[in-house]
Amino acid sequence: xxxxxxxxxxxxxxxxxxxxxxxxxxxxxxxxxxxxxxxxxxxxxxxxxxxxxxxxxxxxxxxxxxxxxxxxxxxxxxxxxxxxxxxxxxxxxxxxxxxxxxxxxxxxxxxxxxxxxxxxxxxxxxxxxxxxxxxxxxxxxxxxxxxxxxxxxxxxxxxxxxxxxxxxxxxxxxxxxxxxxxxxxxxxxxxxxxxxxxxxxxxxxxxxxxxxxxxxxxxxxxxxxxxxxxxxxxxxxxxxxxxxxxxxxxxxxxxxxxxxxxxx
Amino acid sequence: xxxxxxxxxxxxxxxxxxxxxxxxxxxxxxxxxxxxxxxxxxxxxxxxxxxxxxxxxxxxxxxxxxxxxxxxxxxxxxxxxxxxxxxxxxxxxxxxxxxxxxxxxxxxxxxxxxxxxxxxxxxxxxxxxxxxxxxxxxxxxxxxxxxxxxxxxxxxxxxxxxxxxxxxxxxxxxxxxxxxxxxxxxxxxxxxxxxxxxxxxxxxxxxxxxxxxxxxxxxxxxxxxxxxxxxxxxxxxxxxxxxxxxxxxxxxxxxxxx
Numbered sequence: 236x237x238x239x240x241x242x243x244x245x246x247x248x249x250x251x252x253x254x255x256x257x258x259x260x261x262x263x264x265x266x267x268x269x270x271x272x273x274x275x276x277x278x279x280x281x282x283x284x285x286x287x288x289x290x291x292x293x294x295x296x297x298x299x300x301x302x303x304x305x306x307x308x309x310x311x312x313x314x315x316x317x318x319x320x321x322x323x324x325x326x327x328x329x330x331x332x333x334x335x336x337x338x339x340x341x342x343x344x345x346x347x348x349x350x351x352x353x354x355x356x357x358x359x360x361x362x363x364x365x366x367x368x369x370x371x372x373x374x375x376x377x378x379x380x381x382x383x384x385x386x387x388x389x390x391x392x393x394x395x396x397x398x399x400x401x402x403x404x405x406x407x408x409x410x411x412x413x414x415x416x417x418x419x420x421x422x423x424x425x426x427x428x429x430x431x432x433x434x435x436x437x438x439x440x441x442x443x444x445x446x447x448x449x450x451x452x453x454x455x456x457x458x459x460x461x462x463x464x465x466x467x468x469x470x471x472x473x474x475x476x477x478x479x480x481x482x483x484x485x486x487x488x489x490x491x492x493x494x495x496x497x498x499x
Numbered sequence: 500x501x502x503x504x505x506x507x508x509x510x511x512x513x514x515x516x517x518x519x520x521x522x523x524x525x526x527x528x529x530x531x532x533x534x535x536x537x538x539x540x541x542x543x544x545x546x547x548x549x550x551x552x553x554x555x556x557x558x559x560x561x562x563x564x565x566x567x568x569x570x571x572x573x574x575x576x577x578x579x580x581x582x583x584x585x586x587x588x589x590x591x592x593x594x595x596x597x598x599x600x601x602x603x604x605x606x607x608x609x610x611x612x613x614x615x616x617x618x619x620x621x622x623x624x625x626x627x628x629x630x631x632x633x634x635x636x637x638x639x640x641x642x643x644x645x646x647x648x649x650x651x652x653x654x655x656x657x658x659x660x661x662x663x664x665x666x667x668x669x670x671x672x673x674x675x676x677x678x679x680x681x682x683x684x685x686x687x688x689x690x691x692x693x694x695x696x697x698x699x700x701x702x703x704x705x706x707x708x709x710x711x712x713x714x715x716x717x718x719x720x721x722x723x724x725x726x727x728x729x730x731x732x733x734x735x736x737x738x739x740x741x742x743x744x745x746x747x748x749x750x751x752x753x754x755x756x757x
Binding site: 395 | 549551574575577578580581582584586588589590591592601602605606607647650651654
C-alpha cells in the first residue's frame with residue numbers, strides 16, 4: 236500500500252485526535268474524584284455562601300467596577316483630549332500621566348489612595364468611604380489605559396469628518412462633540428468593554444483597603460469563607476460568579492467586533 | 500463685489516511650495532472650473548478659500564471679507580460657503596436627514612421643524628427625498644455625493660466649492676452628480692469647481708482655469724481654453740486627458756521633465 240500525500244495527511248490528522256483522546260481519558264482515570272469533589276465542590280459549603288455571595292459580594296464587585304469605570308472613562312476622555320490638544324503643556328501632562336499610571340501596579344496605586352493620601356492629609360478624606368477610595372484608586376489606573384484607547388478612536392475618525400463639519404460653520408469644539416466623538420466612541424466600544432472586564436478582575440485588589448461585611452467583594456468573601464470552613468470550595472464559587480460577569484461581556488465584545496467588521 | 504478675490508497666494512507644506520503666486524477673481528454668479536494635472540495645487544487652492552489650509556502668504560477675500568485676517572470670524576464665513584469633497588465626508592453615525600439638519604440646528608439655530616422642512620426640500624432637489632432615513636453606508640457613492648450637496652445647500656450658501664466631486668465615483672454614477680451640479684448652475688449659484696470632467700467644464704463653465712506646478716498657466720472661456728489653448732503645457736495636458744489612447748510611448752513621463 237503506497238502512502239499517498241492525501242492518506243498521509245489523514246493519518247496525521249487521526250493521530251492528533253487519538254493523542255488528545257488518550258490524554259483526556261488518562262487524566263480522568265488518574266484523577267482522585269472523591270478528593271476533588273470533597274475539596275472544591277462541597278455543596279454544603281457552597282450553599283452556606285448564599286445569598287450573601289450574590290446580594291453583597293457580587294453586588295459590590297459590580298458596583299466597584301462601574302464606579303471605577305465611570306471615573307476612569309471621564310478622566311480618560313479628558314486626558315485623551317489633552318493628549319490631542321494644540322497646547323503643549325496639556326500634551327505633556329497627559330503623556331506623563333498615561334506613562335506613569337500605565338507603568339505602576341494597580342495595587343500600588345490603590346495603597347497610595349487608600350493609605351498614602353490619608354496619611355499625608357489626615358484632616359481630609361476621600362468622600363464615599365471605601366467606595367470613594369476604590370473609585371479613585373482603580374479609576375486612576377483605568378483612566379490611563381482608556382485615554383490611550385479613546386485617543387486612538389478619535390484619530391481613527393477620518394480627518395474629512397472634522398473638515399466637513401468645519402466647512403458647515405461648526406466651531407472646533409462643536410464639531411468634536413457632535414461629529415467626531417460620537418464616531419470615535421463607536422470605534423472604541425469593544426476595547427472599552429475589554430477594559431470593564433479587566434476592571435472587574437482588578438476589584439479583587441480592593442480587600443487591601445480593609446473592607447467590612449457590607450463592603451466586601453467576591454475574592455475577599457471567598458477567602459474569608461475558605462478560612463472559616465477550611466475548604467477551598469468558596470474559591471470555585473467566586474470564580475464562577477466572576478465568569479457570570481465577564482463571559483457575557485466578552486461575548487458582547489466579540490459580537491460588536493463582528494458587527495464593526497461587517498460595516499467596514 | 501466679487502465672490503472670491505485671491506491675490507498673490509502662496510502656500511508651502513514644509514519645503515514643498517504648492518502654490519506659487521495665485522491671482523484669481525470669481526465674480527458672483529460665475530462658474531469657474533479649475534483643471535490641471537494632479538499635484539498642480541488646484542485642490543490646495545480650493546481649500547485655501549475657506550481656510551481648510553492656511554495660506555503661507557497672500558490675501559483671500561470671500562464676499563469682501565478678508566479671510567486671511569487673523570481677526571476674521573472664519574466660522575461665520577464658512578456658513579456662507581458650501582463645500583463638496585471628493586470623498587463625500589458624510590457623517591457616518593447620522594441618517595441622511597440628520598446629516599442635512601445638524602448644522603442647520605447647531606450652527607444656524609433653526610428649529611427642528613424648519614430644519615426638517617429645508618432638509619426635505621434640498622433632498623428632493625437632489626432626487627433623494629425617499630432616502631431621508633437611510634444611513635450613508637447604505638447609499639451608493641453617487642447618492643452619498645448628492646446628499647453632501649444637499650447638506651451644503653441647506654445652509655443657503657452664496658458660494659459653492661467642489662473638490663473633484665466625481666473623482667471617487669464609479670463611472671456610471673458620475674452623471675447623476677453632474678446633473679445636480681448643472682441644476683445649481685442653472686439656478687445661478689456661484690461655483691468654484693476643481694474637476695477632471697472636461698465635458699462638464701466645457702459645457703457649464705463661464706471660465707476655465709488651467710493650473711500646473713502651483714501657478715495659473717492660462718484661463719479663459721471654455722471654447723478658448725479647450726478649442727485653441729495658447730500655452731504648450733495646456734495643449735499637452737488636454738492631449739493626455741482628452742485622447743489618452745493616443746499618448747505615444749515617446750511621451751511617457753514627458754510632462755515631468757519641465
